Amino acid sequence: MLLGLPEFEFSSAHSVDEACALLSKHGERATVFAGGTDLLVKMKHRRTIPAHLINIKGIPKLDTIAHDGHQLQIGALTLIQGIEASQVVGKKFRVLKQAAEVLGTTQIRNVGTIGGNLANASPSAEFAPPLLTLGASVRCVGSSGERLIPIGEFFLSPGKTSLRQDELITGVQVPDLPSGADxxxxxxxxxxxxxxxxxxxxxxxxxxxxxxxxxxxxxxxxxxxxxxxxxxxxxxxxxxxxxxxxxxxxxxxxxxxxxxxxxxxxxxxxxxxxxxxxxxxxxxxxxxxxxxxxx
Ligand SMILES: Cc1cc2nc3c(=O)[nH]c(=O)nc-3n(C[C@H](O)[C@H](O)[C@H](O)COP(=O)(O)OP(=O)(O)OC[C@H]3O[C@@H](n4cnc5c(N)ncnc54)[C@H](O)[C@@H]3O)c2cc1C
CATH class of the missing domain: 3.30.390.50 (CO dehydrogenase flavoprotein, C-terminal domain)
Known part of the structure; x- marks a missing residue:
């Protein structure tokens, strides 16, 4: 059966501040939209019916992977495919590449993001177990500023995280593995x-x-x-x-x-x-x- 989407309003944020302001303004009615691979399926099945979608894909610099000599920073909008293909991930954080390689299909990996994978808070979220063993933190920004949430405190229950209503995930921070660790x-x-x-x-x-x-x-x-x-x-x-x-x-x-x-x-x-x-x-x-x- 072909399922249609419920009606919703749609706006695009062009900065993190704008996205947070829209989340504050629309409150519980609003949901962030990144790749949509989890969200649109849930909307089609009426498991969630947000009145307002805030598209964050136009926010610059949230899709980068950088290593500063001590830790890896993965922007929330980084595609799964981007993690799979990243040289620094393949060389220093092979376990994240392994998770990316087995997530869904090529089409899903070309659209889905790491931020969406974590915020969706599925018990089976591919990146969660590797990030738990690596001692990663989730970087988020809301109207009261930026904070780092240790990944072990991020997931609360299926579909629920410790993100506040007006907060956006902006990235994931992963410390280097100690020398000799695997x-x-x-x-x-x-x-x-x-x-x-x-x-x-x-x-x-x-x-x-x-x-x-x-x-x-x-x-x-x-x-x-x-x-x-x-x-x-x-x-x-x-x-x-x-x-x-x-x-x-x-x-x-x-x-x-x-x-x-x-x-x-x-x-x-x-x-x-x-x-x-x-x-x-x-x-x-x-x-x-x-x-x-x-x-
Ligand atoms: C056919 C198919 C196969 C799949 N296979 C797998 C699999 O094998 N393993 C797996 O783990 N997942 C799988 N998924 C689920 C999904 O593709 C991934 O979880 C993906 O990473 C979600 O990213 P997204 O950008 O599409 O998220 P979206 O659908 O855009 O968002 C998901 C949720 O996160 C919120 N959100 C998104 N970005 C942010 C942000 N930056 N800040 C705050 N909230 C945010 C949204 O509001 C929404 O609630 C599959 C999905 C499909 C349709």
Whole structure:
């Protein structure tokens, strides 16, 4: 069935200040419009009926990727395809490139933005698990000025974030990985273009054979993407040199991640299946990172 859009007013902002002023003026009636790949689908299905759309695509300089020697700054309007193609992302933040590569189809990646991916606050948002393991922050601007929200405090519930009504995401700030650290993102979906049934990002930092730090973040297995901290505790500070011990510890971490997840049953998969996927993805992620570190 071809679904039409509900009626709405439309205005275009040409600066961040103008967008914030329009958000303040129209209040709850207004919604930001970036690529529209999430928003228009929701509007067609009447899951949201905003009276006023504020197009932010004309705001200059929000679509750039820059690295200042210590951290990466990704503008909110950066296309998924732009992240996939970025040399600095590919070289220093490979895990973000991995997330971009598996998000939707080429058409979606050519229109959808990273700001939209985060603001939409889907439990399966592709960039959330990698950004959680990287310790990223979301930069936003509203009528009371600019603030940085740690990504772990950004997602509140499905579709809800800690953004205030008059705030706009302007970018994402990602600190460099510590020297020697590595990070991987794994997603399971039925077809390549589908959203994740379960996903996991794993970050690991070794000091010789000892796991000095580890971060494990999960997507699509709870109301918001989250860190599996009990799983991390299974291996943080442990010597992962002797094979038998290592296998036991990795299995314990993967199982703890599955136990920490609280997925729902839906048309994509049952909760029990999703927990099994978490165990598999986390186990595989840890094994691959350890193999890469020792190569
Ligand atoms: C066929 C299809 C496949 C998809 N596959 C995937 C997938 O595999 N993985 C995945 O994660 N997603 C997927 N998506 C969802 C979507 O494409 C992405 O989440 C995309 O990054 C959204 O970006 P957008 O610019 O299109 O957001 P929009 O649709 O424009 O906006 C989404 C929401 O964010 C708000 N918003 C947008 N930008 C800002 C901003 N700068 N500040 C404040 N609020 C803002 C809007 O008001 C809206 O509520 C898919 C969508 C489709 C249609």
């Amino acid at each position: 990070c991987i993102y794994l997603k399971h979906s039925l077809r390549r273009m589908d959203v994740a049934i379960a996903s996991a990002a794993v970050f690991i930092l070794f000091d010789g054979d000892v796991c000095r730090d580890v971060k494990i973040a999960l997507g699509a297995v709870g109301p918001v993407p989250f860190r599996a901290k009990k799983a991390e505790q299974c291996i943080r500070g442990e010597r992962l040199g002797a094979n038998a011990v290592e296998t036991t510890l990795l299995e314990a971490a993967a199982q703890a991640a599955a136990d920490e997840s609280f997925p729902i049953d839906d048309f994509r998969g049952y909760a029990t299946y999703r927990r099994k996927l978490v165990r598999m993805l986390v186990g595989k992620g840890l094994e691959r990172l350890i193999a890469r570190t020792r190569a």
